[in-house]
Amino acid sequence: MLAVIAILFVIIGVVAGVIGSIAGLGGGIFFVPALLYFANWYTPGSMNPQVAAATSLIVIAVTALSSSLSYLKQKKVDKQSALLFFIGSAPGAIVGVYLNTLLAVEGFSLLFGLFQLCMFVVLMVKDKIKPRSIKWEVQRHFVDNEGNEYVYGYSKWSVITIAFFVGITSSLFGVGGGILMVPAMMILFRFPPHIATATSMLVIFLSAVVGSITNIFHDNVHWLYAAMLAPGAWAGGKLGAIIASKMKGRTIVLFLRVLILGIAIQMIGEAIFG
Template structure:
């Protein structure tokens, strides 16, 4: 039963993470905390273990979805590597800050963050690219229909934003795509599909660095991690495939409500301790 639950968590997290560009940690961490504190299925789950294990899983989620997006040629490798220059160090700093958080503090902060992510998902569909004068790096993308898109960003701004995203990822064990994808679309004029694909590529690289830090701190439950990997790998491929085929508004709407409910539950449990 324990393995079935973990594989299912990985499958759901991988699918939603790749579909929307979140990375999957926004599902894995609260799921591990829930089963670890409210049931007898998963033992020894602390905020640090939940985060460390989640980040290790995101290596495989990020790699699986990136390989799928590569086939559709929607990954901007250059931009992903530039953003990684910020998200990598940010993830290391976040991982070290995470070790100081107690269970009640983590639940409250993570609950608030999940509600914030839900708000971002609500407004993301209404966000329109800002007509900013782009300076620095200029990129062009031509989709399968032959439509061309021009986008760009200043490297310093891109790296700075990615550092914040990596820092949050290191603390909470999430991919950071919930923040990075809207920023890429609104501020840098990325086409949505390119933003999601590039976000997953950045998440893959950042998760390697962040998880290495958590591994050195002893924050990865290897038994749970290897049980989560198969579902996350398959789910990431499914999510990336769906993303390339249709607009996932219904699923996103369900996820918004789910995040608010889980966020409120985490805050309640944190305050009740």
């Protein structure tokens, strides 16, 4: 039976790594449900939301490191912006670990699903919002593979503030924070989709490391399941970065919308119908 779980987790690691890398999410939206379902199927009552989130965060660090190395070679990571996001997300990741302990098992799936549903709605209205002319404190230029030119930017304190809440989300839900960070980058600061996902993965890696260290001190990590997920997550992270480099920006945004909506419906359905 354990061998079956190991094979399933390798497959899940690859799939989550690929999808998470493409969308800049880290893959936690797959790792957490998989851990809660399969671990409790193998050993009933052995996995709770806190341990699932902590174990997921360890694997997310593996996925994010793998894809970040590939994105850095493609020169799609905005390293200065990533470090700024990390300054805000690091303390948020620590706060998220403590908030996680306050969540009841019954409310975890519902809260997780509703959160993602909100992100889907935000992404749907993104294209309907007319861009305003803003003089950013920091401004960047990017030209994608199709020749489309993007101008994006931000003020440093706004990035740090938003990143703090992204860090909380990362540890609270065990999803790496990208589910909030990528939409925030694209909607608030007009990051091009390719730059947003690539930069998000580097921030996710740094934040996941901080959150994981805190979780390790609290003995929240299930190391056996983390070891089962990690090899597939590493391979999937690299493969996802390669696939993303060949995708158009609009395709990435559409992919992100469908992904968020699907997982939101699944988690809310589990919370309501059991």
